[in-house]
Amino acid sequence: MPAVTETIDTVQSVTEGAYKWGFQTDIEMDFAPKGLNEDIVRFISKKKNEPEWLLEWRLKAFALWKKMEEPRWAAVSYPPIDYQDAYYYAAPKEGPKSLDEVDPELLRTYEKLGIPLKEQAWLAGVSPQQEGGEGRSMPIAVDAVFDSVSVATTFKERLAKDGIIFCPISEAVQDHPDLVRQYLGSVVPQGDNFYAALNSAVFTDGSFVYIPKGVRCPMELSTYFRINAKSTGQFERTLIIADAGSHVSYLEGCTAPMRDENQLHAAVVELVALDDATIKYSTVQNWYPGDAEGRGGIYNFVTKRAQCRGARSKVSWTQVETGSAITWKYPSCILLGDDSVGEFYSVAITNNRQQADTGTKMIHLGKRTTSTIVSKGISAGRGQNTYRGLVRIAPAASAARNFTQCDSLLIGDQCGAHTVPYIENRCISAKVEHEATTSRIAEDQLFYCRSRGLTQEDAVGLIVNGFCREVLKELPMEFAVEAQKLLQISLEGSVG
Amino acid sequence: MNAMVQSGAEGFLHRFEGLRARLPGARLPWLAALREGAAEAFRVQGFPTRRQEAWKYTDLRPVAEAGFDEPLTMLDEGLALPPGHGTARAVFVDGRFRAELSTLEGIGFAVSGLAAALPGLEGRLGALAHPQGQPLAALNTMLFEDGLVVTVPAGIAGGMLDLVSVATETERPAAFHPRHLIRLEAGASLTIIETATGPEGARYLHNPVFEIEVAEGATLVHARLQQEAPRAFQLATVYASVAAGGTYDNFTLNAGGRLVRNEIHTTLTGPKAACHMNGAQLLGAGQHADTTTFLDHAAPDCASRQTYKTVLAGKSRGVFQGKILVRQVAQRTDGYQMNQALLLSPEAEIDSKPQLEIYADDVKCSHGATVGELDAEQLFYLRTRGIPEARARSMLVEAFLTEAVEGVNDAGARSALQAAVTGWWEKQAEAAA
16 A cells, blocks of 8 residues: 555545544434523423422422533533533433333444343353454343433343442332432532533433442443433432341443534532442543544543442442543542541543543541542543542541542643642541642663564553552453453544 | 721721831832732732632641731840851841841952842842732732842852841731842852741741842752741742843741741743752741742753652641743653652642643653652661660651752751751650640
8 A cells, every 4th residue: 555545544544544443323303492492391391201399309400400600610611612602401202111112223333332231142152243253251141221221121121130229310200219319419519510410400411320239230330421412411410228237330432423512411410428338430431532633522521420328338430531531520528427438530531622620529527537549640642630539538537548649641732730639637646648640651662672673652552551550450351351442443543 | 095906908008008108218219119019909809819820738728818018117125036057147137137246347249238228129029029910929019118138249158147027016917028139240250148026926927039140150049937926917029030141049947837828920931941940848836938930941952950848747737839840842851750748747748840831742750659658667767776666756757858948058057957957856755745
């Protein structure tokens, strides 16, 4: 192949081909009218057949939201968002009654994304029809959210045998109203922040998980979010409750079509861990990041927070953030229970014109609470990457302990890497350690790889994977493999 | 005359209105315009509040609400000056330069009071300190009456200069806003040891602003020993600009005062410029001290080092905020910052916000922060060697501070600091006993 054609091919694969999930599914959709007002909130609530209290709850959130101002403190810049110029409800017209009735077009969509929605394949021990057909040792229960609604949830019956509830939150409102009412908004109240208030008013779907006392969830639970329709926002709400002594690992993935417009994703995730319970929450965030010039892409403004309410409870957040035009996200832990543990492992990549302002908050309230923060930021192209985090130790949190490590890697001289940690300690016996470094890929490492015959891109990929290893090893195995590939793809075109 | 003393920003603006015709240099049009602009900026901004990110942890309401008066400086007899460290000494009483108390003969460079030197300072005064977005610099620019002007000519080794600030006003709360201009020409060197004190019980506001220019290859060591009266406020802002191959070495000890802010802005403007900013905050009951540094790497191949240590006893609160900005031109920057806090009391609080903002890729930048109490094992070790508890604790605190003090590149300045640290600890031990 002549060099010129090769170059053109490479450039194309980088600028367009790189985001493999950018296709759009043509499916008949049901929309609420454009715009946002009380009627839309009522419309959504009615559509979901919600009880009165939940409508009131939404309206209160909407009233709060109207009075709030968009936060401007993050190190990101974007034109003003017109909240009236979007659809707040979009759902495939024919809702499925059971898994067998799922629209084949939808099934094909998820197949293309590599998300198995067919239990049979798993049950028969056949690996799913995805590229490579890598076998998996463990089935994964999936809740698939398509724009505003959940379209399918797998393995519900199997999970029900252990008393585990895993279903769309709109279904939980119908079937388990007491649980939802007890916990909804108990970690992230309606007026918590601008986006949380917006979400509380118009949230449409998301997953609900309840793990009963002493149960160890037999499989990974996962939700797969897909924004498909034009001019919509996605406002999902996830609520996970791990009762005393239980254990659950939950995965979250997401993609969207490639479009020139910016779409808003404002999710709220609430986790509650009671005595001795453990929740492991992993995210591979791969929303459409926009093109090389910064056109289009998702605004990912989400609020994720966990309460370690019980003694010896533990919540571990792991996130791989490769997508979105702008990320504004701080998965946090409120460590209330004595001896409770919070963890945050993060890899965030910004390439082209992506901007990420992400980090965590660890609020130590209980005695001997410990937290670990490991954050790896990678900036390439014209990307701007900020770690922003808070470690707060209350006077009563005696012998609390925090360790934080934030490393940034710069690839190219047009990008930026920033670190903004806040440390607030009011407890004499607490011990807090924070360290942050910023550097670029070392020439000698690159040279070493290149002299072994690796291409420049492979060498960078290898080094970046090494840089992120501490975080990637926290991911469930299947996700780790996906995340590694994703890192490499996200960085394509960033090195000469 | 018993007009009510107005407080808050209005109080200071009111004072400016009353004083403007009598302030030094009032007839210099450029200075009048500068003060006017500063007053406007201060009117718009007022005192900073905690809603502003740079003031998140320090509440200036006690200063804003106090209401201050003109210092009258009644007594000169028996004025106790702190011991000097070198032969040359510039003395300020209530913010005013006192030539008769100063010893400045035989030094090989120009030193004078600012009020007298004003006609020749157009373009130099206000070159680095801008009132916009800096309310304390605005307040200072609006109301300064005096200060120190130092110019060390090219190639001259200036030796050591003591800068002494003494407050005398015990009856009424006084406020003074000295403006110090320090310039080192190419290849010059100088060590300044600044001591600020006041009498027990005095309630005053000391609001100094420094504008420091370090030219090519020059070296300035600037040690600031803040030992103000226990009820006093010190809000100090240092603006330093360091040219190619120059070095600015700042050490600040915050030991006195009730509410203290030590803000340092250093810009490295030429290749291979260097900056060391070190400091110790030694706080006891009722004290609040805030060290905020902003280091701007605006040229390639520069190195910066920062080490700050805070020791907190009693119900005290320490704040450290340190930002390192590496601009895109500042390739091959080597930046390091460490801040550590040692808590000696269950009522103490430490807030720390180190920050990196980096736009160049070929850099090595890191920061670290730790918070903790005295290590029980280390204490135990010393006790098993027969060292009494109090002595063991003092040894460990001194050891904790050593790293910051050792960063100072001047033996004289270093020993002055060491003495101040020891003095503070003895006072704490006395209070505890």
